[in-house]
Amino acid sequence: RDVGQFYMGHCHGKWICYWPDGSKLTGALYLGHVEGYGTLEWKDGRKFQGLYKSDERFGPGIENYPDGCRDVGLWLRDHLIKLCTEVPGYFSLLDYPAHYRYIADNSPKKSVSVEEDPFLRSYKHLPLDDEDIFPEGVFAYSRNTDHLTLTWSFLEKCDAWCCQGEFASDANLILSGARGAYGPPGPRELASEQLIQKAARGDCDGVYAILRSGLAHPDIADKHGYTALAAAAVHSHNDVINLLLDSGADVNKCSDEGLSALSMCFILFYPEESFKDKIAGRSLHSYKWNEQSESSETVNVAEGTVSERQKRWETIQLLLRRGADPNASWVLPHLLFFAVKAADAEAVKLLLQRGARTDVQLPSKLGGLTPLHIAASIPGKEGVQITQYLLHSALDLNARAEDGNEIYEWPFNDTGQLPSDGVGLQLRNEAGPPQAYFSSYSGPVPEEGGRSALHIACERQDNREHARDVIRLLLMHQANPNTLWSGHSPLSLAIASGNDLAVTELLKHGADPNLPLSGAVRSALCAAVSTAYEQERTAAQRIALVDKLLEAGADILAPVTLGEGQRKAVGTAVDYAYYKYYQDKRIAYTPYHVLSASEQEVFQTRRSLLEHITAKLRERVILKEKEWDQEALRRSKKLGIHVSKKQGESHHEEEVRLPFFKYCYQCGRSVGVQLSPCVRCHEVFTCSEACRRKSWNERHRQECSGLLGLIFVEANENVCAKLSRSFGTSRSL
Structure with missing residues (x-):
């Protein structure tokens, strides 16, 4: 007979439940479902202690066997999905410092709160306000919590009635990967470790035998989140990859570092030596690293034969064909960056076909560049081809990098400052051309x-x-x-x-x-x-x-x-x-x-x-x-010269009618020099004796003579006009 507590017609609180096969569950029920810590004991002496959610194992747990062995780790239903032990040879981004630099200092969150939900729809707001859900007294008619929306106030009351967890210390040890205090591993742990190791060796028959036994889940991972699929992928065992995926492995599952199997393959396929961008990524090379990866895999890729690279490329193609998401990795920026930086047009095209995002950016410490920034700097025909691919899906062609404070100093510094040994001009706040x-x-x-x-x-x-x-x-x-x-x-x-x-x-x-x-x-x-x-x-x-x-x-x-x-x-x-x-x-x-x-x-x-x-x-x-009245222009220039000579006197002259531009007629300078008019025509200015002579010899001699003749004719005409007005129009000169 089951024994426990009730709340509003539901089994809720501490309970002891008995099953027909003789097993017994002791733990917490939450509105009729096993939720939180529970202990399940079987008639044969086995016992499971761990956390449950909705009647299923979910989270840290320990299964004890009569012989003293224990299966310890994170559980999902009846399977271990994460061990508390480390598999030798697991993949870590720390072994690849050239790629580790691409991790942002503020790595993105793996979960999103309701308030931060980018897809927050109006219906999601309903449970936040009790008045928007049910009419008053609705629970008098129905308490079916499987179909009714649970309001915040109702859930708070349920939490107040529910018992507190009793498994906190063991759960913390398991989550931290501390396995040593729990004795020898059980059959599920041993099978899970062997599955990862056999996947890394490419033992397809061995992997198949373990999966068929049901002792290991195809998504099993070690304490670092290194899965059997990742182990097969980094060693390019495509037959094992297909077997695991056919058995239900998640192709996009990420390690604790946020790396999917696909992203691990990209890191190995594109060592730093393969990157060809120079201008866009020049800031990346300013980061110095004291250690270099000693990984034999890195050395093999750097020196590797065509067959090794071809095998890894086939693995990448296989993962993408089997549904791998290029955007799944949540710690690195985008896999598209590596393909672009390596000028691999074929890989860029494939990633874009598989939905790779083009609006991502490198971390701020690396300038916030987008894939299009890098593609624009790639030399050769590959850069043109990659740019063309990206432009078909680029969201913002004018996206700006985070280098607005950088000073353009390449190839030569042009800061605009006068060198210490230079000779400057005598600037006197001249106003410039009118x-x-x-x-x-x-x-x-x-x-x-x-x-x-x-x-x-x-x-x-x-x-x-x-x-x-x-x-x-x-x-x-x-x-x-x-x-x-x-x-x-x-x-x-x-x-x-x-x-x-x-x-x-x-x-x-x-x-x-x-x-x-x-x-x-x-x-x-x-x-x-x-x-x-x-x-x-x-x-x-x-x-x-x-x-x-x-x-x-x-x-x-x-x-x-x-x-x-x-x-x-x-x-x-x-x-x-x-x-x-x-x-x-x-x-x-x-x-x-x-x-x-x-x-x-x-x-x-x-x-x-x-x-x-x-x-x-x-x-x-x-x-x-030439667009202006020439007589008015000449008068303006003469008057401007005359006024400048009278500046210290009270003599008043008519204002200049046209704003003429004073510049050296020979060298063209208008500031930082002393300009003097031509003493003959007063029409042009020069800044030095050398410019005056050169201007006279090259062009102004003829111009000045023509101007003087024109001025003489105009002066005679003016005199004649005045005399005509004085003596009458009937008398001629």
Whole structure:
């Protein structure tokens, strides 16, 4: 006869239940079901002590045998599913430090609370509020807890009536893997250990015999969560894998480290030496490890024969074909990362076909990169192919890495600071060109942040055709070419890396050549004339690049802020070019005959570029000034010069009518220099005697003569008009 407690018509509390076969259960019942700690004794002397849930063994437990042996571990129904012992040769991520770095410091949780449930639906809120469930007094009509929703208040009352667990100390020992105090192992423990070991050896017949005996569950794992399936997978025993899966093994079961059998195979298949990304993953190589794995498996994979790698690849294919989830591992980032970093296009395609997520990121300590970031940096045709695969399923092409504070220093440092031995310009807070001369930027404020995949592709310096192809794919899928990272846009990075093919592609797909940059390089045109990136092009190529940007709409007169300490001034791209030129004291100030042959070549390259952009600036200013009334413009220039001479006096002059732009007519500089007008025509300015002479000899002699003749004719006409008004229209001169 059963003996125990009742609550609201249910067996609830401490109970002793007797079965027809002579067995006896002593333990806790919860609303009619065995729940919590219980002891089941059989007539033959066997006894089980452990935890139950809904009448089934669930959790830590010990089965005692008359001969003193014990099966100890975690139970699921009538089977052990996790041992308290360690199987020799188990797989641990700690043996692979190159991959261990990919674990985030804050590993994701294995369980989700109701409040954190991302799939929380409205019906799930019902049990949270008693008033939303049943009308008052419903239990007078039915107490069927198998069908009625149990409210929080009802469950709290049940918990208050239920007895407390009496198995806490043993449960804690079992959960911690402490097996030594429980005597020799029983038949289920021995069979379970043998199952894992035989699976690791590839003994298919032995595995089959143990499974048929029913003494070991196909999902059995050692104290580290290392399953028989994982043991077979890491040793590429495909026949054993099929046998275990056919017997009910869970292909996605993870170890205590959060690794599935598939993820273990990927770690072995892709050693760090196989990773080919350089730019995207450069921060990864800054992590130094004092120990290297001595695993023979790692050495074999690194040196391994084609047959070994082929066998492991066949195992990976088998697991995926049998339902392995590429997203199952909950401690590593994504298996897709390893395939992408190794430039394995076939594996990437297979993973994507099996549902691999593309929106995952590496841990923050490794820059928060996505698979698309890494694919954009892979050299060769494989990088193009992998990028194309990812773009078909990528959720956010413009996802930003977590490296917004990183400074672009590769291949050359361009911090914008004046070197200690350099010679600066005499900046005096000049205001720069008048607003009427340049086209003001009216686009949206560029978004600043970490690198996008497009930034990384434009930063590449390997095969430029392949980099161009990746950039084209990204742009065709609507990647944004007008975002900033470390003060650079994709266009300025392509200029810095020397990839003119990428520059053409970016301009074709909407990259703004006038996008204001936030770093030391103020615009794409400034990047093109900067000495920091001149090593990537010849003089002719640099000139062609400037012309390409100007043809695409780059404004050579757009204001550029220069700074040396507390001194600042607003000039143009020409001023920026001279600013960078004079920072190299050796080239700028050493007599030409003293320079070495290579230095003379650099000098000539820089001077030819400066002369070219100055000519473009001069053309732009002249073209703009032709739109205005020439007489008003000349009067404005003369009046501006006259007013500047009268600044310290009280003499009042008419205000300048047109905001003319003062710059050196020869070198193009407008800030950091003293500008003097031509003493003959007062129409142009030069910054030095050398510029005045050169300008006169090259172009201004003819221009000045023409201007003087025009001025003389206009002056005579004005005199004649005045005399006509004075003496009457009937008298002629």
